Amino acid sequence: MTDVFIKICGLKAEADVDVAVAAGADAVGFVFAPGSPRTVDATTARRLAGRVPAGVLTVGVFRCQSVEEVRRFAEESGVRGIQLHGEEGPEDFAALRAEGRTLLRATAEHAERCGEYGEDLLLIDAPDPGSGKPWNWGSADFTAPEGRWLLAGGLTPATVREAVEVTGAWGVDVSSGVESSRGVKSPDLIRAFIEAARG
Numbered sequence: 001m002t003d004v005f006i007k008i009c010g011l012k013a014e015a016d017v018d019v020a021v022a023a024g025a026d027a028v029g030f031v032f033a034p035g036s037p038r039t040v041d042a043t044t045a046r047r048l049a050g051r052v053p054a055g056v057l058t059v060g061v062f063r064c065q066s067v068e069e070v071r072r073f074a075e076e077s078g079v080r081g082i083q084l085h086g087e088e089g090p091e092d093f094a095a096l097r098a099e100g101r102t103l104l105r106a107t108a109e110h111a112e113r114c115g116e117y118g119e120d121l122l123l124i125d126a127p128d129p130g131s132g133k134p135w136n137w138g139s140a141d142f143t144a145p146e147g148r149w150l151l152a153g154g155l156t157p158a159t160v161r162e163a164v165e166v167t168g169a170w171g172v173d174v175s176s177g178v179e180s181s182r183g184v185k186s187p188d189l190i191r192a193f194i195e196a197a198r199g
Contacts, residue, residue, distance in 0.1 A: 004164055004197050005171030007150060008178065008190055009061060010038030016185040017048050021056055023194040026171070028052060029083065032073045033063035037183030038175065042076035049078050057081045057102060064088075067095045074101060083123065093118035106152070114147030123173055126153025137167050144168050157192035161199055172197055 008020040009029030020028050030045040031038040040048070049058040060079040062070050064086035074082055082096055085106035093103055097118060105119035114122035122145055124137075136142070137151060144167050151163055152173035160172055176182070178189040 004169070005148075005150065006194055006197050007057075007059065007171065007173040008175075008193075009059070009173055010036070010175035010179075010183070011048060011185065012038060012040050012044070012183070013185065014048060014051060015187065016190065017051050019187040019190050020194075021052060023191045024198070025056060025190075025194060027057035027059055027081065029059040029061050029173075029175070030077065030079065031061045032070075032077075033061060033065065033085065042073050045073075045077035045079065049080075059083050059102075059104060061085060061106075067092055070096065071099065074099065085123075085125070088117075090117045104150075108153075110143065111145045111149075113145050114149050120148070121171070122147065122149040123152050124149060125173075137163060142167065155193075157189060157196045160193060160197045164197060 005026045007027035007029055008025045010031050011017050011028050017028055030040050052058050058079045059081035060074050060077055061083045070082060081102035081104060083104035083106055096103060103119045104121045104123055105117050106123040106125050108125050111122055148170045150171035150173045151167055151169035155163055155172055155174050156177040174193055178185055178193050180186040
């Protein structure tokens with residue numbers, strides 16, 4: 001599965017964006033949710049997103065924020081995708097659909113298929129998102145959703161290949177698994193992760 005979709009999330013520095021793009025990431029994420037060591041403001045995200053070629057999706061990551069706030073950050077930063085990671089319902093995705101951006105739904109709950117809430121991509125995360133703690137995606141109880149879905153939560157260069165093979169994930173998302181310390185990305189780990197994910 002060499003064509004696995006790869007999203008590198010929580011980027012804050014120009015060098016990390018450049019490394020992720022050069023290594024072959026399909027998407028890069030900027031965290032707008034408050035309280036994370038990876039949170040950036042809209043001005044920083046706009047500067048970073050401006051370095052990303054059109055073929056790579058730029059994603060703003062939100063958690064339990066109003067549609068109005070999401071819309072404002074997306075417009076000010078210029079990101080081409082919106083990831084909602086909270087208690088948002090189908091009505092929130094419908095409200096943002098008119099913006100013309102790619103919509104991602106992140107959840108730690110079981111999901112039958114991508115698109116249930118009107119999202120373009122579904123992200124299945126660990127119960128404690130952003131913690132770097134792996135979860136039991138290899139369990140016999142885990143049922144992969146239908147459609148375009150990304151596996152996230154505690155993935156590293158050492159585990160991502162097995163994770164893709166076991167779950168059949170369409171894509172993967174990583175943040176803490178490519179960090180040298182909390183909130184600080186490692187160019188070497190970004191490259192290693194993408195290489196490992198593509199086998």
